[in-house]
Amino acid sequence: MATTAVIYLENLKLNIKAARKRIGPHRKICLPVKADAYGHGAVPLSLAALDAGVEYLAVSGIYEGTELRKGGIAAPLLLLSQTLPEELPSIVDQDLIPIVSDEDFIDEAAIAAGMAGKQLTVHLKVDTGMGRLGCKEEDCVKLAAKITGSKNLKLGGLVTHFAVSDSLIKDDLEYTKEQINKFNSIVLIIKNAGIDPGIVHAANTGALVYHDDSYFDMVRPGLYLYGYLPHAKQQDSTPEVLPLMELKSILVAIKKIKKGEAVSYGRSWIADKDTHIGIIPTGYADGFPRGLSNNHAVLIRGKAYPLVGRICMDMSMIDLGANVEAERWDEAVIFGPAFINAKDMAEKLGTIPYEITCNINKRVPREYVE
Numbered sequence: 001m002a003t004t005a006v007i008y009l010e011n012l013k014l015n016i017k018a019a020r021k022r023i024g025p026h027r028k029i030c031l032p033v034k035a036d037a038y039g040h041g042a043v044p045l046s047l048a049a050l051d052a053g054v055e056y057l058a059v060s061g062i063y064e065g066t067e068l069r070k071g072g073i074a075a076p077l078l079l080l081s082q083t084l085p086e087e088l089p090s091i092v093d094q095d096l097i098p099i100v101s102d103e104d105f106i107d108e109a110a111i112a113a114g115m116a117g118k119q120l121t122v123h124l125k126v127d128t129g130m131g132r133l134g135c136k137e138e139d140c141v142k143l144a145a146k147i148t149g150s151k152n153l154k155l156g157g158l159v160t161h162f163a164v165s166d167s168l169i170k171d172d173l174e175y176t177k178e179q180i181n182k183f184n185s186i187v188l189i190i191k192n193a194g195i196d197p198g199i200v201h202a203a204n205t206g207a208l209v210y211h212d213d214s215y216f217d218m219v220r221p222g223l224y225l226y227g228y229l230p231h232a233k234q235q236d237s238t239p240e241v242l243p244l245m246e247l248k249s250i251l252v253a254i255k256k257i258k259k260g261e262a263v264s265y266g267r268s269w270i271a272d273k274d275t276h277i278g279i280i281p282t283g284y285a286d287g288f289p290r291g292l293s294n295n296h297a298v299l300i301r302g303k304a305y306p307l308v309g310r311i312c313m314d315m316s317m318i319d320l321g322a323n324v325e326a327e328r329w330d331e332a333v334i335f336g337p338a339f340i341n342a343k344d345m346a347e348k349l350g351t352i353p354y355e356i357t358c359n360i361n362k363r364v365p366r367e368y369v370e
């Protein structure tokens with residue numbers, strides 16, 4: 001395949017080190033590897049992260065958890081989404097850690113663990129302002145006690161999630177502070193009730209970078225560990241983190257076109273002089289967002305060439321100019337740590353870098369570089 005996503009594992013190690021520097025040596029790191037590790041490949045990323053000292057992994061649901069267990073990963077694995085009751089036997093069987101928020105599901109979990117003759121570790125989630133999963137503050141102690149009161153369940157941790165921790169707007173900073181304060185008081189209430197909450201964790205990328213009072217016992221920064229900061233400035237001379245993913249392709253054809261000739265569907269680009277068009281076999285089906293048509297560049301031999309015309313399903317075109325320096329079969333970088341990165345692209349598209357890396361299609365092989 002011409003189109004390949006190169007994953008620089010050395011950058012993962014660097015980003016993990018940077019996270020450790022922020023949180024200190026005594027806290028744990030949980031790497032969210034949901035959505036195939038944000039498109040980077042869940043099993044290889046998990047193995048590399050564990051090797052670099054990350055203690056926990058988190059996935060969305062059982063499908064992703066099973067994939068990691070099948071991949072030989074024995075580390076503690078959190079299930080971030082609400083799972084289904086019928087998935088509990090398999091969760092127990094594979095030693096996955098569901099995050100629970102309500103009485104009914106705690107009952108179901110205890111029954112499933114009891115049937116297997118096992119003790120299942122769960123984490124209790126509290127909603128401090130995200131407005132998604134999580135119990136109400138006033139129900140925390142009751143639910144924590146219900147978990148610790150069941151011989152088939154173990155309270156392994158207490159969780160919350162932030163809604164606006166990646167924002168530097170004053171109201172948002174205050175809102176996150178309120179969430180942190182609420183969570184602190186909940187931890188205290190649970191401890192005062194004589195219950196050990198286990199590992200207390202809250203921080204996503206935004207909180208890791210902007211709220212150093214949000215670290216508790218463990219942090220869960222996904223985006224940060226994949227190499228992106230929450231804010232716009234990424235081009236610092238010594239960046240704190242480096243993106244892992246590079247999307248590259250090959251210049252598979254070069255052809256001459258005349259002034260006035262159009263390129264691609266919709267004839268959205270028309271040559272204003274005689275030039276050469278280069279064809280790259282990468283399109284929106286690979287995850288090269290069509291919204292970047294006529295608004296991106298591709299790097300060949302260290303030189304950036306403008307993308308021209310609409311991005312097609314499987315191909316896109318660049319303007320190589322009147323005098324062609326590039327050669328057929330040259331490597332062509334579409335985005336990556338040393339060029340335009342996924343965050344730069346996301347900004348142009350009015351989206352977030354997560355969407356760019358997650359959307360790199362399964363048909364694009366991942367190549368891991370140590």
Ligand SMILES: *Cc1c(COP(=O)(O)O)cnc(C)c1O
Nearest residue numbers: 032080161204205220221222223
């Ligand atoms: C995805 C996710 C994270 C990581 O978020 P980032 O913004 O990538 O740091 C943390 N916690 C929960 C519950 C999540 O779903």
